[in-house]
Amino acid sequence: MGTTTLSEAYRDHPLHLRHIIPLDFGSTPTVPESHVWPHSDGFSSADISGDLPVVDMRDPDAAELMGRACETWGAFQLMGHGIPMKLIEEVELEARRLFGLPAEQKLKALRSPGGATGYGVARITPFFTKYMWHEGFTIMGSPIDHARELWPHGYQQFCETMESYQKQMKLLADDVMRIMLKSLNISEQELSWLANKNLNQYHTTTAPCTALQLNSYPSCPDPNRAMGLAPHTDTFLLTVLHQTAHIDGLQISKEAGPTGSTWVPVRPANGALVVNVGDLFQILSNGRFTSVVHRVVVNQTRRQRFSVAYFYGPPADFAVSPLLSSGQQDQVVVPRYRSVTVKEYVGIKAKNLDKALSLIKI
Ligand SMILES: C=C1C[C@]23C[C@@]1(O)CC[C@H]2[C@@]12CCC[C@@](C)(C(=O)O1)[C@H]2[C@@H]3C(=O)O
Ligand SMILES: O=C(O)CCC(=O)C(=O)O
Numbered sequence: 136m137g138t139t140t141l142s143e144a145y146r147d148h149p150l151h152l153r154h155i156i157p158l159d160f161g162s163t164p165t166v167p168e169s170h171v172w173p174h175s176d177g178f179s180s181a182d183i184s185g186d187l188p189v190v191d192m193r194d195p196d197a198a199e200l201m202g203r204a205c206e207t208w209g210a211f212q213l214m215g216h217g218i219p220m221k222l223i224e225e226v227e228l229e230a231r232r233l234f235g236l237p238a239e240q241k242l243k244a245l246r247s248p249g250g251a252t253g254y255g256v257a258r259i260t261p262f263f264t265k266y267m268w269h270e271g272f273t274i275m276g277s278p279i280d281h282a283r284e285l286w287p288h289g290y291q292q293f294c295e296t297m298e299s300y301q302k303q304m305k306l307l308a309d310d311v312m313r314i315m316l317k318s319l320n321i322s323e324q325e326l327s328w329l330a331n332k333n334l335n336q337y338h339t340t341t342a343p344c345t346a347l348q349l350n351s352y353p354s355c356p357d358p359n360r361a362m363g364l365a366p367h368t369d370t371f372l373l374t375v376l377h378q379t380a381h382i383d384g385l386q387i388s389k390e391a392g393p394t395g396s397t398w399v400p401v402r403p404a405n406g407a408l409v410v411n412v413g414d415l416f417q418i419l420s421n422g423r424f425t426s427v428v429h430r431v432v433v434n435q436t437r438r439q440r441f442s443v444a445y446f447y448g449p450p451a452d453f454a455v456s457p458l459l460s461s462g463q464q465d466q467v468v469v470p471r472y473r474s475v476t477v478k479e480y481v482g483i484k485a486k487n488l489d490k491a492l493s494l495i496k497i
């Protein structure tokens with residue numbers, strides 16, 4: 136699964152334990168100062184330019200619709216994806232079981248300072264002065280080692296469900312990737328790891344880098360003062376996200392003309408998965424697709440919210456650079472980004488967060 140080399144990139148940027156251990160949300164009756172966010176906009180959002188586009192994968196115009204959505208929004212809601220609802224529900228149930236464990240049990244599966252997987256706060260935490268109302272669990276490949284620490288006897292169901300979901304997500308992300316390339320008029324042959332299906336199944340060096348992130352936003356005593364997940368862009372090519380039905384929280388940043396940008400809510404739509412463009416796709420598309428800035432606000436209903444994010448990128452040693460569309464082969468097209476390997480970019484992002492993309496701009 137290309138996990139070894141990606142883990143190396145994180146090992147070079149170890150975190151301090153205070154940037155890994157989540158608050159014991161279950162025994163916290165008020166929001167402590169450490170978790171109170173200043174918010175000039177009151178975390179408000181506006182439906183400025185309508186809702187996020189919905190694209191059905193089976194639509195003959197899917198490529199064009201996805202392309203337009205990725206250019207203008209950097210995201211879309213995906214229907215007709217073929218992932219069984221039952222599997223999605225099982226994943227959410229397992230996430231609920233995990234985050235519902237007592238704090239001391241969850242800490243047995245704590246991510247290590249130089250590690251990539253396990254229980255802990257979001258990786259972006261050190262870049263902010265306040266902590267988020269969030270706890271996460273990161274999986275790359277088999278989660279068996281950490282699952283055993285959580286449930287010495289009952290870990291099997293969790294592992295089977297997460298592995299099965301990752302398999303299905305990988306196939307889906309491969310397909311979405313192909314459609315998105317088609318919308319840019321780029322041949323999939325440009326990406327050897329995507330074009331050569333048989334190669335990438337078993338070889339870690341040619342397999343895409345993938346990760347599954349379970350997110351929990353516990354019920355909050357004062358939702359107006361806390362932040363679920365601070366504004367960020369995702370690092371890899373694309374992210375496929377499932378969010379708990381009926382619980383709002385996810386917002387994306389959208390340019391609103393001369394007045395600047397505004398936050399647009401992405402409400403959970405029945406049966407849909409959210410796909411968003413990450414930094415590496417912005418590079419690959421030479422800036423045509425936007426790596427969308429998004430955040431999660433704590434919902435007002437005081438119900439715990441969960442989300443499941445599948446991150447999909449090229450193999451860790453693959454050099455990502457802007458690709459030309461077939462119509463541009465004879466033209467002089469100026470690349471706006473230099474070539475960067477996935478591993479190298481993960482390192483740049485670990486040190487610079489939102490400055491990372493501008494640092495590789497030509
Ligand atoms: C593969 C990954 C993407 C991610 C870092 C990670 O190693 C696993 C966690 C992911 C996540 C989830 C919450 C938001 C985010 C920015 C973070 O802090 O951890 C993303 C990371 C990312 O896209 O860079
Ligand atoms: O919880 C959500 O809706 C978004 C999660 C997210 O942005 C992430 O995991 O990168």
Ligand SMILES: [Fe+2]
Pocket residue numbers: 367368369429
């Ligand atoms: Fe994200």
